[in-house]
Structure formats: structure tokens, C-alpha cells
Amino acid sequence: MTTNDPGPEPEYLGADTSTGATTPGGTPLRGRGRRTGLVAAAAVAVVAAVGAGAYGVVQLMAGGSSPATAVPADAVGYVSLDLDPSASQKIEAFKILRKFPALKKELGLGDGDDLRRTVFEEIVKSGDCSDLDYARDVEPWIGDRVAMAAVPDSEQGALPLVVLQVTDQDKAKAGFRKIESCDGPTDQEPSRTGLAFRGDYMLVAETQQEADGIATDVDAATLADSEDFTTATGRTGDPGIVTMYASQDAPDAVMTAMRHDAGGSVDQGRIDQLGKSFASFQGAAGVLRFSDGAVEAEFSAKGLPEGAGGSAAQGGPDVSTLPGTTAAVLSVALRDGWLDSFTEGLRSSLGGDYDQMLAQGERATGLQLPEDIETLLGDGVSLSVDAGTDLKALTESPDPSKVPAGLRIQGDPAKITPIIDKLKAAAGPSGDLVKVASGDGVVAVGLDQAYVSQLLTQGTLGGVAAFEDVVPEPDRANAVVFVNFDAGRGWAEQLADLVSDGDPEVKQNVAPLDALGISGWTDGDDVQHGLVRLSTD
Known part of the structure; x- marks a missing residue:
């Protein structure tokens, strides 16, 4: 079956229904037992997603509309694998994966092997599916795209949905039923998993009634046409291979699922806290893509609960002024009042033990707790390690003062x-190992006096090409990890x-790596962004 392709469009992640559906937050959506049919659907999804994913990137497969065109517009969560992104991304993926000997060998890159067959055969080995044959029962109908979604349900929170691209509806239905039956009888037989078809896709639900109802909702409006979906996914830039989405209604679905699954033992306090935390949530999205010699995952959300990170105006510690020879750094901004949020949760979980713990800490350190902790960490901290260490010499003759x-x-x-x-004094003689230096609005602490002094100077990390490549927003980032x-x-x-004790293969697989950057920032519209980027030489 074919449909008119509206062109490439971003798709994003919400719920995994492979082993009992969950919401984007990981809460079970259903209290029901494990359905054979839906598990079979998830198994086929794995074949398509993992096998066809690697194979499709290498072979530059293409064709078909987005899975979002076969998902209802009100889906609260969605995850898809798109094997037909731009040709440039496919070429980038092929070039990057081939740089790693282990991946090249494991994936058979360049030899034309259909990895879908390999994954399928592994699934067959793990179950009672000896009568299944990939070439006969799966290959004639399986497509290149797959998605999983959580569809809202007033009673249970959400229902699981698997969407598989197919090339022949009759063969897909027959092949799927054979896969479903190979898992043996269950306590829910003779009921079958529900199947429906829309465009290029087979919709798989727990019951036929659910499948038919979801298909009718797809006819009314699709996720691909949802303004909320396109707005959320548009914040993450160019589309990619894997795409993710959680709607603004996802928290409500989670709370409904919690009530349904808890029955008469509802933890209303926990539900109320969740509702309070996500009261302003307006959706989230993400994408995994290959770009310019790197693989990157970009995320965005609006209205997430406040954390330690700074605001758009505040930003975080200026990591770009660290030494240019920095091997790794972890940096985080600490917004005003962050400790209150942290201690509120801690006090709630520990009860009376919380005050006792603080009293013991005050006696041992001489500090005023927890106030001195907030003062100590200031507006933000950066933990960094320089690349100048001779690791082999250090392992042979450990000396902390040389780190x-x-x-x-x-x-x-x-x-x-x-x-x-005060902390050094409380530590006794070992406290003398700690070196401290201060400058204009900054304090440096470490064991190597030379490095501590260096932390107070204006470093050049911001001008290092590897840093610029993987940390694109250092000036306003409120959290940064860089390697x-x-x-x-x-x-x-x-x-x-x-x-690895000198294993040459491990060294060969590390050699192609250039840099890793993980950063988060908040823009002027109060949208929180996150980027994970791994570049290669």
C-alpha cells in the first residue's frame, strides 16, 4: 500500500509499549497482564527498528510517509525511527559508524547483509518460533519505519500502540498472526491482538476494539497535523533518525494511570506532588541525528519543574575560561533558592531523621547546615581535569598532589x-593536602597547587575547536559536560x-573519538534546551 508522501517531517518520542506500556515518565499505563500479541508486535518493531535501522542507514533505503500520519492527534507520547531522513544524514551515519572497528565488524557495514534478518533470527532462537522463516514470513511485508505511541484513555491513562510500516497489508496480517501464535498459548487466549491499517502502516493494539477506535481517531486527525506536535518538535531543529515527543497532557495521563493501577491504595500525596510539579508543562520533544561528523541528540521542553539550573538571564559558570588543555569538565549553575527545593524533598522523605542528620553534620564540621552548603557552592561550580597527567606514571606511583x-x-x-x-580543619591533617586560591568572584580548590593557581587565570578552552563544536551555547549554558x-x-x-590491560581493539575504538559535549540552556521564551553531541575525528 502507498500513500502520498507529504515530505520529511520530524517525529518524536513518548512511550514504549513493548513489555507493558509506560508513559513518557516510565509509569505503567495498564494493570493488565502481558499480552502475547502486543509483545509479538514489539518484537517485530525491534526487528524493524534495530535491524532495519542499521541496514537502512548503510543501504540508504527510502520511501513512505511518516509514522505520525498513522497516530491520533491526541497521542500523549510518541517515539519513532525514521529510516528516510536526508541523504546527507545517511551518508554521515555510514561514515561515522565505519570509523569504529567494533561497529564495522558487528554491523557488517559495507557487505550488504540484511541486519533485519540477523535480529529476527535471534528473536526466533529465544522463543518457541521454530516454524517462522524470515524470508517467507516477514521480509515480504516489513517496511523501514516504526513508531510506538501512548494514546489517551479516560480510565487507564493511556493505551499502547505500535505502528509498523508495511508494503503489503495481506502479507503483513498473515505474517503478524504467525508471529503472534508462535509464542504459545496464554491465559488470554483465544483473544487476539487488534490490527488495523491506515496508509502505509499497520496499527497494533491490545484488542481489536482498541485498534478500530484508534484507526477512527486517525481518520479524524493525525499527530503529524497537530499544532502542539509541530511546535514542540520544531524547537529541536532538523529532523533525524530517531524522534521523540511527549504532549502537554502526558502528566495527566500518568496520574490517571497511577490511580487506575493503584486501585484502592492510591498514594494521593504522590499524585498531587506530580501534578504540582508539572502544572506548567507544555510539551517536550527530541531528536537523534547524524551531522557534520557527529551524532547528536537534541531535546527541548517548556514548563518543566524547576531544577538547579540557572535562568536564561543567569546562565552558569564560564567554562570557556578554563585552561585550553582541559580533558574533562562538569559544570552546573545553581539558581537562587535551589537548596530550598532540594531540602524540601529530603525533609519529606527522611522525616525526623533529617533534623538529626543536620545536627550531626554541624557538630562534625562546625558549619551551619544547610545554609553554609548554599553559600559554599555559590552561583555555580565547575569540576575540571587537565589532560597533562601521565596516567601510566600515576598508576605506578600514586601521588594525589600531582593530579x-x-x-x-x-x-x-x-x-x-x-x-x-572549617571543612579542612574538620578533616584533620589530611585537610592540609587541599589547596585553596581565590580571585575576583571565584575560588579554586584542588590538590595540585599549580593547577589550582591556573584555574584563576583566563583560560582558552572556549577557543578550542573541539569545545566549540560540541558546546554551541557556552555563554548561556546552565549545565555543561565536556570531554x-x-x-x-x-x-x-x-x-x-x-x-583494558593493553587490548589493542579497545584502543582502536577509542581513537576515532574527538569530543563529547552535553549542555543545557534556557532561551528567552523559557524553553529549556539540551544537546548531547559526540564528534569524531
Whole structure:
């Protein structure tokens, strides 16, 4: 079956229905037992997603409309695998995967093997499916795209839906029924998994009534045409291979599912807290794509619960001024009042033990808790490690004072250093190993005096090409993780050599890595963004 292809469109993630559906937050959507038919559907989805995914990237397969055209517009969660992104992405994926010997060998890149067959045969081996044959029962109808969704239900929160692209409806139905029956009888026989068809897709639900109802909803309006869907997915930039989406109604679906599954033992306090936390939630989306020699995952959301991260105006510690020889850094901004949010949850979970714990901490350290913790960490902290360490020499003769690692705290030195002094005193003689230095609005702490002093100078990390490539918004990022695999003396390969006891294959698979960047920021519209980018040489 074919339909008019409206062209490439982004698709995004919400719920996994393969082993008992869950919402985007991971809460079970149903209290029912494991249905053979839906599990069979998920197994076929794995064949399409994993097998066809790798194969499709390599073979540049194409064709068909988006799975979002076969999902109702009111779906609360959605995840899809698109094997027909732009040709440039496919070529990038092929080039990147081939750089890693282990992946090249495992995926058979370049030899034309159909990995769908390989995955299918592994599934057959794991169950009572000896009568199934991939070439006869699956290959004639399986397409290149798959999606899983959570469709809203007033009683249960949401219903699981698997959407598979097919090339022949009759063969797909016959093949699916054979897969379904190979798992043996269940306590729910003789009922069957529900199947329906819309366009290029087979819709798989737990019952035929559900499948027919969902198909009718698809006829009325599709997710691909939903303004909420297109707005949320549009915030994540270019579409890619894997796409994700959670609607603004997802929290309500989770709470309904919690009530349904709990029966008479509803934890109303937990439900109320969830509702309060997500009261302003306006949807989230994400995408996984290949771009410019890197694989990246980009996410966005609006109205998420407030965390430690700073606001759009505040940003975080300026990691771009760290030393240019930095091998790795973890940095986070701490917004005003972050500790109140943290301690509120801690007090709720610990009860009376919370106050006792604070009292013990005050006696041991001489600090005023928890207030001094907020003062100590200032407006944000950056933990960094330099690439200049000779790892082999360090393992042979450990000396903490030779480890170029340190903590840079953004805040008032006059308030921060007295707290550090109290902690050093509480630690006894070992506290003398800790070196502290302060500058204009910053305090550096570490074991290597030379590195601690270096943290106070204006470094050049922001000008390092690898950093610029994987951390695109350093000025307004309120959280950053950065790893430069090629920094210094090849520390990453040294580490791989040490960890693997000299296994050359491990070193070969680390060698192609260039840099990893994980960053988060909030834009002027209060939309939270996140980017994970792994680049290669």
C-alpha cells in the first residue's frame, strides 16, 4: 500500500509499549497482564527498528510517509525511527559508524547483509518460533519505519500502540498472526491482538476494539497535523533518525494511570506532588541525528519543574575560561533558592531523621547546615581535569598532589573560603593536602597547587575547536559536560590501554573519538534546551 508522501517531517518520542506500556515518565499505563500479541508486535518493531535501522542507514533505503500520519492527534507520547531522513544524514551515519572497528565488524557495514534478518533470527532462537522463516514470513511485508505511541484513555491513562510500516497489508496480517501464535498459548487466549491499517502502516493494539477506535481517531486527525506536535518538535531543529515527543497532557495521563493501577491504595500525596510539579508543562520533544561528523541528540521542553539550573538571564559558570588543555569538565549553575527545593524533598522523605542528620553534620564540621552548603557552592561550580597527567606514571606511583584536577566555584571568596577552612580543619591533617586560591568572584580548590593557581587565570578552552563544536551555547549554558578525547598526551587512549590491560581493539575504538559535549540552556521564551553531541575525528 502507498500513500502520498507529504515530505520529511520530524517525529518524536513518548512511550514504549513493548513489555507493558509506560508513559513518557516510565509509569505503567495498564494493570493488565502481558499480552502475547502486543509483545509479538514489539518484537517485530525491534526487528524493524534495530535491524532495519542499521541496514537502512548503510543501504540508504527510502520511501513512505511518516509514522505520525498513522497516530491520533491526541497521542500523549510518541517515539519513532525514521529510516528516510536526508541523504546527507545517511551518508554521515555510514561514515561515522565505519570509523569504529567494533561497529564495522558487528554491523557488517559495507557487505550488504540484511541486519533485519540477523535480529529476527535471534528473536526466533529465544522463543518457541521454530516454524517462522524470515524470508517467507516477514521480509515480504516489513517496511523501514516504526513508531510506538501512548494514546489517551479516560480510565487507564493511556493505551499502547505500535505502528509498523508495511508494503503489503495481506502479507503483513498473515505474517503478524504467525508471529503472534508462535509464542504459545496464554491465559488470554483465544483473544487476539487488534490490527488495523491506515496508509502505509499497520496499527497494533491490545484488542481489536482498541485498534478500530484508534484507526477512527486517525481518520479524524493525525499527530503529524497537530499544532502542539509541530511546535514542540520544531524547537529541536532538523529532523533525524530517531524522534521523540511527549504532549502537554502526558502528566495527566500518568496520574490517571497511577490511580487506575493503584486501585484502592492510591498514594494521593504522590499524585498531587506530580501534578504540582508539572502544572506548567507544555510539551517536550527530541531528536537523534547524524551531522557534520557527529551524532547528536537534541531535546527541548517548556514548563518543566524547576531544577538547579540557572535562568536564561543567569546562565552558569564560564567554562570557556578554563585552561585550553582541559580533558574533562562538569559544570552546573545553581539558581537562587535551589537548596530550598532540594531540602524540601529530603525533609519529606527522611522525616525526623533529617533534623538529626543536620545536627550531626554541624557538630562534625562546625558549619551551619544547610545554609553554609548554599553559600559554599555559590552561583555555580565547575569540576575540571587537565589532560597533562601521565596516567601510566600515576598508576605506578600514586601521588594525589600531582593530579591536575580542581573545583572552581563562582561566588564571593570572602564568604566561601571560611567555610572551606572549617571543612579542612574538620578533616584533620589530611585537610592540609587541599589547596585553596581565590580571585575576583571565584575560588579554586584542588590538590595540585599549580593547577589550582591556573584555574584563576583566563583560560582558552572556549577557543578550542573541539569545545566549540560540541558546546554551541557556552555563554548561556546552565549545565555543561565536556570531554576532549584528543587533548594533551592522548590521555583517552592511555586510559583505554590501562583499563583494558593493553587490548589493542579497545584502543582502536577509542581513537576515532574527538569530543563529547552535553549542555543545557534556557532561551528567552523559557524553553529549556539540551544537546548531547559526540564528534569524531
